[in-house]
Amino acid sequence: MSLPVSTEPVRVVRHHDGVVELRLDAPGRGNALDLSTAEALRDRASEVAADPGGAVLLRSTGGNFCVGGDLRSFTGRGAETGAYVHAVASAAHVAIQALYELPVPLVTAVRGAAAGGGIGLALVGDVVLAAPSARFRLAYTAIGLTPDCGASWFLPRLVGPRRAADLILTNRVLTGDDAEQWGLVSRCVDDGELDETAHRTAAGLAAGATDALRAAKGLLHLGAGDDLRRHLAEEARSIAALADGREAQNRMASFLAPKSVS
Secondary structure, eight states, X not given: OOEEOSOTTEEEEEOTTSEEEEEEOOGGGTTOBOHHHHHHHHHHHHHHHHSOOSXXXXXXXXXXXXXXXXXXXXXXOGGGHHHHHHHHHHHHHHHHHHHHTOSSOEEEEEOSEEETHHHHHHHTSSEEEEOTTOEEEOOTXXXXXXXXXXXXXXXXXXXXXXXXXXXXXXXXXXXXXHHHHHTSSSEEOOGGGHHHHHHHXXXXXXXXXXXXXXHHHHHHHHTTOSOHHHHHHHHHHHHHHHHTSHHHHHHHHHHHSOOOOO
């Protein structure tokens, strides 16, 4: 029996096998990040970090992992757009940092859309499982913005600078199978088996050699190089500055506008 200890749009579920689950739970919005959701993510991630159990599982409810920033909440704010976007990014970045610094292994499970900030959330995991239905797309430059949630930090380290540039600059879409081939995720798992496999993986880690797993994770982070915290601050500054500009505001509005049917 699992006991929910927080409320939507992000919940914490503590399992008896030592797995602590952080669940994105706003499926009707594709788990999009507006300010209230980003703040809930920040708070729940901090809660998990304070008591992470033996392993943490990050997954979502519904058909999409996280479609990124909620553009409907970004548009129509005029001169306040940049400040709002900075607040959303900053709250999400506290969550990313907390998840990255977890002393225990973190497993993420991705199905459907992982776009924009959802990319960083997906990639913060130590073991990342993706379903064939997963669709990874940065999408920032299409709406006149730059990456946040650590995407521009994680990607070069995972797939190399050339492929990272391809994904960020062209908004190329990768399926779950593509992501496995590129080294973006650990492995691809059938959609119907994703949740069970992710939980089983986390439970196996929670039952493992605790001290060794924590020490091994620490060594991996030592080898990662440039400080993530400084990079997240620069991502937040950049995306907010662009969000205040006319081009980004026009592109976001165009993206949300109803499309004519020929």
